[in-house]
Amino acid sequence: MxxxxxxxxxxxxxxxxxxxxxxxxxxxxxxxxxxxxxxxxxxxxxxxxxxxxxxxxxxxxxxxxxxxxxxxxxxxxxxxxxxxxxxxxxxxxxxxxxxxxxxxxxxxPVIPDFIPGYHLDGVEYINKSYNSIKELKNKADKAKNIVIVGGGFIGAEVAEQLASETGKTVTIIESEPYCFNKAFSKELGEIATKKLRETNINVLTSTLAKEILGENGKVTGVMLSTGEKVKAELVIMSIGYxxxxxxxxxxxxxxxxxxxxxxxxxxxxxxxxxxxxxxxxxxxxxxxxxxxxxxxxxxxxxxxxxxxxxLFGIKINRCCNGTIGIFSTEINGLSMASVGLNEKNGREANIDFVFSKFTDFDRHPGTFDDASSLTVKLYASPSDGSVLGGEVWGGKSTGEIINIIGMAIQKKVTVYEMVSYQIGTHPLLTSAPTKYVLIKAAEGIIFKIKH
Amino acid sequence: MxxxxxxxxxxxxxxxxxxxxxxxxxxxxxxxxxxxxxxxxxxxxxxxxxxxxxxxxxxxxxxxxxxxxxxxxxxxxxxxxxxxxxxxxxxxxxxxxxxxxxxxxxxxPVIPDFIPGYHLDGVEYINKSYNSIKELKNKADKAKNIVIVGGGFIGAEVAEQLASETGKTVTIIESEPYCFNKAFSKELGEIATKKLRETNINVLTSTLAKEILGENGKVTGVMLSTGEKVKAELVIMSIGYxxxxxxxxxxxxxxxxxxxxxxxxxxxxxxxxxxxxxxxxxxxxxxxxxxxxxxxxxxxxxxxxxxxxxLFGIKINRCCNGTIGIFSTEINGLSMASVGLNEKNGREANIDFVFSKFTDFDRHPGTFDDASSLTVKLYASPSDGSVLGGEVWGGKSTGEIINIIGMAIQKKVTVYEMVSYQIGTHPLLTSAPTKYVLIKAAEGIIFKIKH
Structure with a gap:
């Protein structure tokens, strides 16, 4: 052997x-x-x-x-x-x-065996497998009416992509009041849900899939907790992994x-x-x-x-002291990201926090053709001002700004430090140095802690 | 009073x-x-x-x-x-x-009174003044042949913009072997200089403006240290502030x-x-x-x-303990940025360093239509692995990735910490988690320190 x-x-x-x-x-x-x-x-x-x-x-x-x-x-x-x-x-x-x-x-994928009809032909899952996704794509290409159960990241992103294909009617069934609810605060979750709707997706929130309906062993639709029926030839289950x-x-x-x-x-x-x-x-x-x-x-x-x-003895004295949970996505042209604590998971964990939000452009001046709005919502401890979390939405630089906040959390940077943090700015690439969105959000927290 | x-x-x-x-x-x-x-x-x-x-x-x-x-x-x-x-x-x-x-x-602006003819009509400066720039723009709109003396940030950026207007011949005269030499290493400076040339700018490096030539008190051209003459109705002096x-x-x-x-x-x-x-x-x-x-x-x-x-007593115990010098720019669609130490200023200051470079796409997979190449060149101390500087070039996320490195310098993050730094990634927004460019560069430094 x-x-x-x-x-x-x-x-x-x-x-x-x-x-x-x-x-x-x-x-x-x-x-x-x-x-x-x-x-x-x-x-x-x-x-x-x-x-x-x-x-x-x-x-x-x-x-x-x-x-x-x-x-x-x-x-x-x-x-x-x-x-x-x-x-x-x-x-x-x-x-x-x-x-x-x-x-x-x-x-x-989690298999929802508590939903009657979950075993029908046409009920599919998003497996992280080449062969399985190849099959799913073939089925999705043929289907006209598609229901996605679960509006988390993968469900919502798949829905956005399928809805961008011509001739498809796409529905998301989400049990919570907004999509992305595990990662985003209510505010950002509602923005994201609105964006999904603008992509021509029928997003049904606070709604459960009560039963998968079928004929001759094949899916025909989904019965909702509201009593309504949604037609479907393909149901994609995306309720978690x-x-x-x-x-x-x-x-x-x-x-x-x-x-x-x-x-x-x-x-x-x-x-x-x-x-x-x-x-x-x-x-x-x-x-x-x-x-x-x-x-x-x-x-x-x-x-x-x-x-x-x-692997062969501890060489680097840095351990995995927990995930800060950095999520990012883009729906219908809006980039969105979150890291660490937000209003929702902070309250659930009973962690004291203050937050502050600031919006400006991601270019300066904002008169550039490709300027997008950019918002940072920063969360910090009211006791010592250490950064606990953040949410960012706007243009594509969102994807890296969330990583600045990620480093701030991992290095326990405080908002008091952050206000004099030196940042690089350029008209074609970032917000203005006078209104760099992350720093202005940190300033807002200092003001709230003081008052 | x-x-x-x-x-x-x-x-x-x-x-x-x-x-x-x-x-x-x-x-x-x-x-x-x-x-x-x-x-x-x-x-x-x-x-x-x-x-x-x-x-x-x-x-x-x-x-x-x-x-x-x-x-x-x-x-x-x-x-x-x-x-x-x-x-x-x-x-x-x-x-x-x-x-x-x-x-x-x-x-x-520094006035180069050591260059004969510097006082001629048609020799202008980039003053940070509304009225002055309004006048300069009027003159630039009329001029066909424009010479810019000095290929630093403002000179090079103005040259790139003027060269993008139709019907203008733009020349940069730069005394050093490459433009942006105060902020960029030789490698990045040469990339930037090539980009300027691709914007249809005549970039003359390792060249001095020996004399400003004129007739009837008006600029007609510039005599170079090479003996060559460059025709000009407008000379913009941009040799520093x-x-x-x-x-x-x-x-x-x-x-x-x-x-x-x-x-x-x-x-x-x-x-x-x-x-x-x-x-x-x-x-x-x-x-x-x-x-x-x-x-x-x-x-x-x-x-x-x-x-x-x-201002009214030290309230926030954070002082300006020196500039890390974050520069960023974009020339002809290529974003470039630097922070802290690089090969050039590091050697000048006699600071020990190791560096490592990694290139991948700024989307993942790299098959997305809008994917650009992204390179991070990271500099760290060979003694303790603390991050000392960085250069980034590629797509627009360059403008915020340099700020992650900026925070790493200010918080004395080491490459040993950085390799297990949690980053958020998304196909449409960033490099892949398996090849996140900044982390791969940090890994390269650990390898170099060890070997």
Missing amino acids: KKYDVIIIGAGPSGIVVGVTAKTQNPGKSMLMVAEEAKGLVPCGIPYVFHSLGSVDKNVMGPKPFIDLGGEVIVDPVTEADIKNKVVKLKSGATYEFDKLIFATGSI KPNTEIARKAGLNLNSEGAIIVDNFERTTVKDVCAIGDCSQTLGFITGRLDHIMLASTATAEARVLGYN | KKYDVIIIGAGPSGIVVGVTAKTQNPGKSMLMVAEEAKGLVPCGIPYVFHSLGSVDKNVMGPKPFIDLGGEVIVDPVTEADIKNKVVKLKSGATYEFDKLIFATGSI KPNTEIARKAGLNLNSEGAIIVDNFERTTVKDVCAIGDCSQTLGFITGRLDHIMLASTATAEARVLGYN
């Missing part, structure tokens, strides 16, 4: 990043990555295969950087991980020994209440030489320190880097 | 920001801002009046936010500041008493060797109740701690905020 120093189960973002990082640090160690499919997808690119990219093959990623470093990859699903004898068994019957084993098995940890569970690893593999701050499980990263591993909240059910490629890759550096 | 608690000399970015900040903090204090002209300009927007904005009136800014808070503004140039008797005298003869005086008088401190000098304030008013880290001069901010005040380097001749609206407004909060 061939033995590897490291075996990685999974070839998604966290699998690739841990492989590349660990192999760069330890070129002499033999490493095997076990993939389920020959082709991998950019997970957050999946919605865009339905319209903007136009093809699943424009959204592929693979472990080539790992192979280039001398890593080996085999396409053959793992069926069992024997952590006592340090052996993995694959579907083909092949077995490999390992010194260290890394679970990077990701997450799978859960850790893909069946093999880990069978191996005897400790899982938490969400089914995620319990790991320490360096991504090590309670079993020596067995680690887990990404969606399949436990994630705590940076601010709360409690279990946080957040699954993000950016969190996953951060965990993967920490493990990659520290 | 009317007395104000605060008199601010100057109505540029730093004057407006200190006025707004101080008045917000101290609504009960009376404040007067003394302006030279009725209309003010967005300083960094000046190049764009020559083409993209098309008009000087699309680039105005004024002290309205200060007036809205109850501040007073008078248009009447200051002729004398009597800091002993606490009185300012204006051109009209009016006099006002003050308790605290703030110099925010900005900077003025110097602090506008004639009134401060006459008032007896201490100036440094660059002519800037010497201030402490809270922007206070050596005379009680007299302060100075922005281009007219001394600026030290954040990393070097020595005199740094950098004039930037973003540095000026940071100083203005620090003074605004602390």
